[in-house]
Amino acid sequence: xxxxxxxxGIAGVACAxxxxxxxxxxxxxxxxxxxxxxxxxxxxxxxxxxxxGYFTVSDARFAAVVEGxxxxxxxxxxxxxxxxxxxxxxxxxxxxxxWSAPGGLASLVADLAxxxxxxxxxxxxxxxxxxxxxxxxxxxxxLAMPGPEAARLLSPDLSxxxxxxxxxxxxxxxxxxxxxxxxxxxxxxxxxxxxPVLTTLFDDGSRRGDGAPVLVAHSTAEAADRNADLEAAVxxxxxxxxxPISSHVRRWDFARPAEPGDRPFHFGTDRIGLAGDAWGNSxxxxxxxxxxxxAEAIIAL
Numbered sequence: 001x002x003x004x005x006x007x008x009g010i011a012g013v014a015c016a017x018x019x020x021x022x023x024x025x026x027x028x029x030x031x032x033x034x035x036x037x038x039x040x041x042x043x044x045x046x047x048x049x050x051x052x053g054y055f056t057v058s059d060a061r062f063a064a065v066v067e068g069x070x071x072x073x074x075x076x077x078x079x080x081x082x083x084x085x086x087x088x089x090x091x092x093x094x095x096x097x098x099w100s101a102p103g104g105l106a107s108l109v110a111d112l113a114x115x116x117x118x119x120x121x122x123x124x125x126x127x128x129x130x131x132x133x134x135x136x137x138x139x140x141x142x143l144a145m146p147g148p149e150a151a152r153l154l155s156p157d158l159s160x161x162x163x164x165x166x167x168x169x170x171x172x173x174x175x176x177x178x179x180x181x182x183x184x185x186x187x188x189x190x191x192x193x194x195x196p197v198l199t200t201l202f203d204d205g206s207r208r209g210d211g212a213p214v215l216v217a218h219s220t221a222e223a224a225d226r227n228a229d230l231e232a233a234v235x236x237x238x239x240x241x242x243x244p245i246s247s248h249v250r251r252w253d254f255a256r257p258a259e260p261g262d263r264p265f266h267f268g269t270d271r272i273g274l275a276g277d278a279w280g281n282s283x284x285x286x287x288x289x290x291x292x293x294x295a296e297a298i299i300a301l
Contacts, residue, residue, distance in 0.1 A: 003298060004029065004131075004138040006124050006153070009036020010284060011275040012144030013113045015291035020116060022299045028116055029133070031123035033106065036145070037255070037277070038284060040104025043177055043248055046208070047104035048216060050175040050250050053189065053202045054078060054098035055105070055284035061292070062285050066099065069108055075101050078207055083187035085237065087194055098189070100207045105284070128155040131272050140298050142273045144291060146170055146254035150274055160268045168278060171221035173255035176230035177204070178244035183213040185238055197223040197233035215244075224251060256282045265294040273298065 001024045005012045008030035016026045037051035057063045069075035078100040084091045101108050127133050131141040143150040147165040154162050188206045192198040199220055205212035217234050231247050234240070261279040275294045277287035 001025065001139045001298075001301070002027075003140045003142065004133045004136070005142040005144060006030075006127075006133070007036060007142075007144035007276075008034050008109065008113065008118055008120070009144055009276065009287065010038055010109050010112070011036070011277065011287040011291035012142065013109050013116070013118075013291070014288045015142050015144060015273075015275055015295045016116050016118075017112055018292050018295035019298065022295070024299065026117060028113070028118040029122045029124055030118065030120050033120055034110040034113060034118075035106030036109075037252065038105040038109055040106035041177070041248070041250065044179060044246065046210065046212060046214075047107075048177050048204055048214065049101075049105050049202075049207070050177060050216065051252070052105055052284055053200060053216070053218070054100050054207070056096045056098060057285060058096070059285055059289060062288050065112070065288070069101075069111065072111070074103065074108055074111055075099050076209065079188040081188065083190035085190055085192045085195070093191070100209075102209050124153055126155060127153045127158070127272065129157055129270065131270060140267075140271045140273065140301070142275060142291075142294060142298075144275045146276065146278065147257075147274065148254055154272075158270055158272065161266065161270055161272045161274065164266045164268070164274060168261070169258040170254040170278075171256055171258055172224040173199075173221060173252045174219040174224045174228070174230055175250045175252065176217045176219075176234070177248045177250075178215045178217065178231060178234060179246045180213040180215070180240070180244050181242065183211075184240055184242075185215070192237065195233075195237070196220070197228045197230065198237060201234065201238075221255075224255075265290045265297070267294060267297050271301075
C-alpha cells in the first residue's frame with residue numbers, strides 16, 4: 001500500500017507517522033513548511049507562534065507523544081491560569097495545563113516528522129479519481145488541511161469528498177505580533193470576551209520562556225473581515241503607556257470552523273480522507289487524533 005498525504009501540519013504528519021509505523025509507504029507533500037496552523041514565524045531573530053497559542057492534553061496516546069517532546073525539551077508545561085476580560089472588567093480562570101514549545105509549536109511537528117518522506121515546497125495542483133495526485137496514483141490520499149483548501153484541489157467528479165470539504169463554514173482571523181520596549185502587563189495569556197476586535201492575548205515571552213516583551217493577539221472573524229487595527233485595540237484594552245516598537249500582522253483565511261465536527265475524520269469510497277482540527281473541537285490534540293485515527297482506518301482496508 002502507498003499513501004500520499006497532502007499537508008504537513010500535525011494532522012498530516014501524525015497520519016503519516018501512524019501509517020509508516022504499520023509498514024505503509026507514505027510521502028507527505030507540503031507547499032510551505034511544517035506546522036500548518038501550528039505556524040511559527042521568526043521576528044527579530046526569535047520564534048513566535050502565530051497560529052495556535054498552546055495545546056492541552058487529555059488523550060492517553062497523545063500524552064505519550066507529549067512526554068517524548070518534554071523529555072527532549074521541545075515542549076514544556078506553561079500555565080493553568082489565564083486572565084479573562086469581559087465588559088465587566090478583568091478576572092482570572094484556572095483550567096487545564098497549557099503547554100508551549102520554546103522553539104515554537106512548528107518545531108513539534110518537525111520532530112514528529114523525523115525520518116518520514118516529507119517534500120517541502122511541493123505544491124499540489126489537482127487530485128483526481130483513482131485517487132491520483134498530479135498524475136501519480138496512490139492507494140489512498142489524505143488531505144490534512146481546511147475544507148476550502150481541500151476543495152480547491154479536488155476534481156469535480158469527486159463529488160462525495162467535495163461535498164464534505166465544502167460542507168463547513170470557516171472563519172478568518174488576524175494574528176498580530178507586537179514587541180514593546182518593556183513589559184507592562186501581568187498575565188501569561190488572556191481570553192477576551194465580547195470584544196469587537198480581540199479574542200485572545202498571549203505573553204510570548206512567558207510562553208517561550210525567554211521573558212521577551214512580546215504580545216501576540218488574535219482577532220474575531222468580523223475584525224479580520226474589516227482588517228481592523230489590532231495594535232490600536234491591544235493598546236486600548238490594556239491601557240498601555242507606549243506603542244510597540246515593532247508590529248507584524250498575519251491573516252488566516254481559514255482560522256477555524258464555525259462549528260466543531262461530529263466525527264474524527266472523513267474517509268470516502270473514493271479513498272480520499274480529510275483530517276485536521278476541524279474534526280471535533282478545534283485543538284492541536286484533536287488534529288493529532290484525527291490524523292492518527294484516519295491512518296488506522298486506512299490500515300484496516
